[in-house]
Amino acid sequence: MKRNKPKYMQIIDAAVIVIAENGFHQSQVSKIAKQAGVADGTIYLYFHNKEDILISVFREKMGMFVHKITEEIEKKETASEKLLVLIEHHFKNLSENPKLAIITQLELRQSNKELRQKINDVLKDYLFVVDEVIKYGIERNEFTQIVDVRLTRQMIFGTIDEIITNWVINEQKYDLVELAPAVQRLLLNGCGK
Amino acid sequence: MKRNKPKYMQIIDAAVIVIAENGFHQSQVSKIAKQAGVADGTIYLYFHNKEDILISVFREKMGMFVHKITEEIEKKETASEKLLVLIEHHFKNLSENPKLAIITQLELRQSNKELRQKINDVLKDYLFVVDEVIKYGIERNEFTQIVDVRLTRQMIFGTIDEIITNWVINEQKYDLVELAPAVQRLLLNGCGK
Amino acid sequence: MKRNKPKYMQIIDAAVIVIAENGFHQSQVSKIAKQAGVADGTIYLYFHNKEDILISVFREKMGMFVHKITEEIEKKETASEKLLVLIEHHFKNLSENPKLAIITQLELRQSNKELRQKINDVLKDYLFVVDEVIKYGIERNEFTQIVDVRLTRQMIFGTIDEIITNWVINEQKYDLVELAPAVQRLLLNGCGK
Amino acid sequence: MKRNKPKYMQIIDAAVIVIAENGFHQSQVSKIAKQAGVADGTIYLYFHNKEDILISVFREKMGMFVHKITEEIEKKETASEKLLVLIEHHFKNLSENPKLAIITQLELRQSNKELRQKINDVLKDYLFVVDEVIKYGIERNEFTQIVDVRLTRQMIFGTIDEIITNWVINEQKYDLVELAPAVQRLLLNGCGK
DNA sequence: AATGAATGAGCCTTCATTCAT
DNA sequence: CATGAATGAAGGCTCATTCAT
Numbered sequence: 001m002k003r004n005k006p007k008y009m010q011i012i013d014a015a016v017i018v019i020a021e022n023g024f025h026q027s028q029v030s031k032i033a034k035q036a037g038v039a040d041g042t043i044y045l046y047f048h049n050k051e052d053i054l055i056s057v058f059r060e061k062m063g064m065f066v067h068k069i070t071e072e073i074e075k076k077e078t079a080s081e082k083l084l085v086l087i088e089h090h091f092k093n094l095s096e097n098p099k100l101a102i103i104t105q106l107e108l109r110q111s112n113k114e115l116r117q118k119i120n121d122v123l124k125d126y127l128f129v130v131d132e133v134i135k136y137g138i139e140r141n142e143f144t145q146i147v148d149v150r151l152t153r154q155m156i157f158g159t160i161d162e163i164i165t166n167w168v169i170n171e172q173k174y175d176l177v178e179l180a181p182a183v184q185r186l187l188l189n190g191c192g193k
Numbered sequence: 194m195k196r197n198k199p200k201y202m203q204i205i206d207a208a209v210i211v212i213a214e215n216g217f218h219q220s221q222v223s224k225i226a227k228q229a230g231v232a233d234g235t236i237y238l239y240f241h242n243k244e245d246i247l248i249s250v251f252r253e254k255m256g257m258f259v260h261k262i263t264e265e266i267e268k269k270e271t272a273s274e275k276l277l278v279l280i281e282h283h284f285k286n287l288s289e290n291p292k293l294a295i296i297t298q299l300e301l302r303q304s305n306k307e308l309r310q311k312i313n314d315v316l317k318d319y320l321f322v323v324d325e326v327i328k329y330g331i332e333r334n335e336f337t338q339i340v341d342v343r344l345t346r347q348m349i350f351g352t353i354d355e356i357i358t359n360w361v362i363n364e365q366k367y368d369l370v371e372l373a374p375a376v377q378r379l380l381l382n383g384c385g386k
Numbered sequence: 387m388k389r390n391k392p393k394y395m396q397i398i399d400a401a402v403i404v405i406a407e408n409g410f411h412q413s414q415v416s417k418i419a420k421q422a423g424v425a426d427g428t429i430y431l432y433f434h435n436k437e438d439i440l441i442s443v444f445r446e447k448m449g450m451f452v453h454k455i456t457e458e459i460e461k462k463e464t465a466s467e468k469l470l471v472l473i474e475h476h477f478k479n480l481s482e483n484p485k486l487a488i489i490t491q492l493e494l495r496q497s498n499k500e501l502r503q504k505i506n507d508v509l510k511d512y513l514f515v516v517d518e519v520i521k522y523g524i525e526r527n528e529f530t531q532i533v534d535v536r537l538t539r540q541m542i543f544g545t546i547d548e549i550i551t552n553w554v555i556n557e558q559k560y561d562l563v564e565l566a567p568a569v570q571r572l573l574l575n576g577c578g579k
Numbered sequence: 580m581k582r583n584k585p586k587y588m589q590i591i592d593a594a595v596i597v598i599a600e601n602g603f604h605q606s607q608v609s610k611i612a613k614q615a616g617v618a619d620g621t622i623y624l625y626f627h628n629k630e631d632i633l634i635s636v637f638r639e640k641m642g643m644f645v646h647k648i649t650e651e652i653e654k655k656e657t658a659s660e661k662l663l664v665l666i667e668h669h670f671k672n673l674s675e676n677p678k679l680a681i682i683t684q685l686e687l688r689q690s691n692k693e694l695r696q697k698i699n700d701v702l703k704d705y706l707f708v709v710d711e712v713i714k715y716g717i718e719r720n721e722f723t724q725i726v727d728v729r730l731t732r733q734m735i736f737g738t739i740d741e742i743i744t745n746w747v748i749n750e751q752k753y754d755l756v757e758l759a760p761a762v763q764r765l766l767l768n769g770c771g772k
Numbered sequence: 773a774a775t776g777a778a779t780g781a782g783c784c785t786t787c788a789t790t791c792a793t
Numbered sequence: 794c795a796t797g798a799a800t801g802a803a804g805g806c807t808c809a810t811t812c813a814t
Contacts, residue, residue: 033797039795040796041795042796
């Protein structure tokens with residue numbers, strides 16, 4: 001496993017394209033190899049097995065994503081602003097990479113228990129960032145003291161995730177990023193008066 | 194296709210058990226047939242194909258679910274109460290049927306585009322109920338006028354869905370139903386002050 | 387097995403229609419039963435198995451055919467005339483029953499060794515008639531003494547059979563019966579000078 | 580599809596043996612693979628599907644056959660001699676390959692419309708050779724001017740085909756090749772005086 | 773005599789992975 | 794490092810036949 005050689009990312013990028021275009025179950029290893037311009041066997045010099053390609057795709061892309069978002073959030077003072085930045089970046093990141101969006105919202109979910117477990121491990125970094133924003137908001141007394149952090153995180157992530165999934169299913173027909181402020185308002189104040 | 198004969202429900206119930214225990218891709222038709230106590234071929238007297246079993250499981254169970262929830266919601270006067278009933282029933286229904294929960298939250302998502310399209314068609318009835326509650330709340334001036342119905346529905350459904358999925362992944366270690374009031378509060382008032 | 391009850395012929399006739407329309411391998415017992423207006427199980431009160439339907443179709447239709455042709459041939463004086471009548475009737479019979487032609491020329495050949503053996507048994511009656519004509523021609527010194535009866539019969543039957551098969555494959559686009567005199571001439575005099 | 584690698588012919592030859600011995604419908608792909616000494620999956624590196632094996636067997640063998648016969652025919656001066664060579668070679672070719680004869684005369688006919696269409700396409704090359712001989716005979720005034728080429732070809736091919744089929748059915752009990760001159764005589768002069 | 777729901781054996785094909793070159 | 798030909802396990806579905814009613 002040599003994960004820093006150029007062919008590694010070459011295969012990752014090929015996988016993103018192939019999976020987004022063909023769907024998870026129609027993305028044979030040979031198809032990814034062809035797209036990457038390598039032989040089938042070469043895949044196995046860089047990945048343990050097919051599942052490993054998938055989880056690696058997610059890990060690489062999500063790693064970059066979490067890194068960028070952490071940077072941006074640190075620049076903001078208030079928890080509300082941090083929340084807005086989080087939503088905006090999540091929306092923006094996937095808006096700019098519709099193929100990646102198809103994979104994270106649709107294709108990656110077509111996996112079995114074990115694979116999904118590994119995906120969740122990767123996701124933890126992101127959920128940790130969400131948790132930090134919530135705790136920060138509570139500390140600063142911007143957020144209500146009575147909320148449960150886990151429940152709040154599930155609301156925030158669940159809402160963002162559902163909105164993006166709907167956007168993907170509707171074939172990205174509308175602008176996702178401009179929804180961010182409304183989503184922030186909903187999450188902060190709810191739908192009640 | 195004879196969908197009212199006893200064997201139809203017999204197979205549906207067998208499928209719930211087998212799929213929850215083995216996962217969709219490890220649920221061979223022969224396994225479901227065996228669990229149902231019928232011959233492999235009999236499955237095909239009641240279902241078009243393997244996929245049809247899965248979608249039928251969802252349709253039957255979701256149909257009952259939407260029916261019950263609609264009844265309960267009508268009894269309540271305020272939109273807030275209706276929302277609470279919705280959350281409670283959703284949680285209660287899947288709490289009482291953990292195997293069904295595994296299927297709706299995990300296995301059913303491991304499906305291809307076409308199947309997911311069919312699942313969404315079934316889900317529409319439920320989302321319609323959510324939309325009605327939101328519109329009712331806006332009309333009665335219980336909910337803020339500035340919310341977007343679709344976005345609000347996505348928050349409500351996304352939040353509930355994410356909470357249940359986490360509960361399933363954590364192997365149903367905690368009581369889901371008792372979380373309902375806190376979830377209602379979060380959805381109505383958000384996490385802000 | 388009650389082969390003189392009305393349902394027997396009802397099923398035979400249904401089989402002719404279904405096989406001609408759907409082809410041998412797409413003619414399920416249930417399809418034939420439906421066409422005949424009886425239950426699947428009823429078929430087995432009149433036939434031993436599916437193969438038995440096929441061979442019975444051929445036996446019934448060929449029996450009638452041989453009977454008629456024998457009658458007609460007896461009316462003629464010379465072997466040449468008998469040969470012409472034979473060709474004409476063979477052509478006429480299948481021209482008037484294109485569905486039957488499809489079955490005898492195409493579908494019936496898609497059978498395994500055992501079935502084909504049984505078909506050949508039925509065919510023997512017809513080939514016997516051909517042999518009789520040839521022997522009669524030799525006796526009367528109309529036909530050359532040097533021909534081998536079996537070889538001659540194979541030429542006569544092979545030629546007629548090939549011509550009809552081509553006609554069926556070409557979707558019966560031309561008049562078969564009017565070819566009879568030319569075929570008779572060919573068989574009697576060959577293509578040489 | 581790599582049709583010039585050794586494994587291609589290895590599988591073709593295995594198919595001839597297996598199909599001749601077991602019949603087409605009892606020739607499972609796994610049986611052919613075993614006979615060829617390759618894995619089941621290897622078959623599909625060289626053939627599209629099971630049907631493709633059958634048609635390829637016919638194409639390869641018939642191709643060789645037509646090539647050889649065309650060469651031999653060209654050496655002969657008269658149409659009569661060409662006809663004799665044609666019959667002799669047809670008989671000889673299948674006499675020397677009784678397994679191939681079983682396939683061409685029996686198993687290959689157990690196919691559906693589409694497959695038979697493909698077989699006819701291959702057969703066309705052969706029928707073209709027959710047509711050429713007939714036309715040559717007419718041109719040279721060896722054959723009577725009044726014959727119809729198509730009808731004559733149907734007589735020649737139908738007769739040869741029927742004779743071989745009978746020989747196969749009778750389990751190759753007699754010498755086929757020595758019948759050739761008598762068949763030629765019959766085709767040239769008919770059975771009449 | 774007639775029904776038709778139920779049976780269950782049987783097989784083509786795909787594709788992740790290996791390994792000799 | 795890279796190749797790609799070869800492997801072989803695994804399962805959804807059909808349909809002729811049966812038999813309880």
